Amino acid sequence: MAQGFVKSDNLSESSTGRSDEAILNNLAGSNIAPDMLLFDGNTKFVQKLIASDYTVVDSIVIVNGSTSEGKVAFSDGTIISHDSGPYQYTVRDSNGIDRFKLYDASNAVFNPTGVLRRNDTVTGINLANLSRKRLDTNVGTSSGIGTGTGGSDLFNNESINSQTSYIDGNIALFYYKRGRIPLTYDASTFSVPVRFSGPLRITNDQNLAQGSSTPGLFMVDANNPGTSAVRAFSDASNPWAAVTGALQTSEANAQANALKLLPTSGLNPNFDSISDNHFIAEVIDVGDYTHKLPVIVNGQQYYLLLKSS
Numbered sequence: 001m002a003q004g005f006v007k008s009d010n011l012s013e014s015s016t017g018r019s020d021e022a023i024l025n026n027l028a029g030s031n032i033a034p035d036m037l038l039f040d041g042n043t044k045f046v047q048k049l050i051a052s053d054y055t056v057v058d059s060i061v062i063v064n065g066s067t068s069e070g071k072v073a074f075s076d077g078t079i080i081s082h083d084s085g086p087y088q089y090t091v092r093d094s095n096g097i098d099r100f101k102l103y104d105a106s107n108a109v110f111n112p113t114g115v116l117r118r119n120d121t122v123t124g125i126n127l128a129n130l131s132r133k134r135l136d137t138n139v140g141t142s143s144g145i146g147t148g149t150g151g152s153d154l155f156n157n158e159s160i161n162s163q164t165s166y167i168d169g170n171i172a173l174f175y176y177k178r179g180r181i182p183l184t185y186d187a188s189t190f191s192v193p194v195r196f197s198g199p200l201r202i203t204n205d206q207n208l209a210q211g212s213s214t215p216g217l218f219m220v221d222a223n224n225p226g227t228s229a230v231r232a233f234s235d236a237s238n239p240w241a242a243v244t245g246a247l248q249t250s251e252a253n254a255q256a257n258a259l260k261l262l263p264t265s266g267l268n269p270n271f272d273s274i275s276d277n278h279f280i281a282e283v284i285d286v287g288d289y290t291h292k293l294p295v296i297v298n299g300q301q302y303y304l305l306l307k308s309s
Helices: 017-028 032-037 124-128 160-178
Strands: 046-049 054-057 060-063 079-082 087-092 099-103 116-119 241-243 246-249 271-273 291-297 300-306
Touching: 017 032
Parallel strands: 246 271
Antiparallel strands: 046 116, 054 060, 060 099, 079 087, 079 116, 087 099, 241 246, 291 300
């Protein structure tokens, strides 16, 4: 009497669930059947966001956390199906919490209106990458290879509880720092005062013409935040204007400090202060001067009286 199973029949000899369990336990060892049942319906597992779970604002898919409890944004690189169509949309610009963008096969932004599905099928590649062993390394050798023969993997090196706590702590730390550190790959918005220490470099990668919309460092009047910001270090505005033959300004903090005239201009400087608060001449008695400095102007020597402070 023949015993065993014909391999090409793919266990078609079994017709009941209990028989299937007995066969699996017989072939692969006791209690293997419950492990295999974890993959029952594996190819049909999906995660989805229905139309009421999200809204689209400026091509950004925003998950409605207040009405869709437990729903979060898909992560970057996830392949998405829209309304039971093919899996052809890629998730990008995800914050991992409540917003992301979708791009189609032509790399164009896609604004969804229906059900978004992610295929959660577990493949052999997924299992192989689940807990890869990490080889020992040694920075003191030219090859970088350690002298040990062992290694460690993610899940067997520490307990599941300690790993979960470690991951949760680092995720919380990431979002804490994300709200306080400027990012080079995403727009940064801060609700608290920001201070920079050290070199700061701002680049105009798109070579836009200089203006209020190009990258730069802009200064805002703290006493009047509603006024237009002024570009620091490169603003070409001039608070002085020629009015009835005089240089006049309405800026409260502008002062006539250093003035350079062309040798051939033939102009006599004349400053007209609107409220007499832009220049205050210091009155010093002649006896208070302690030094004199000779200067030559057009071949003629003059002396500047100086006072040591």
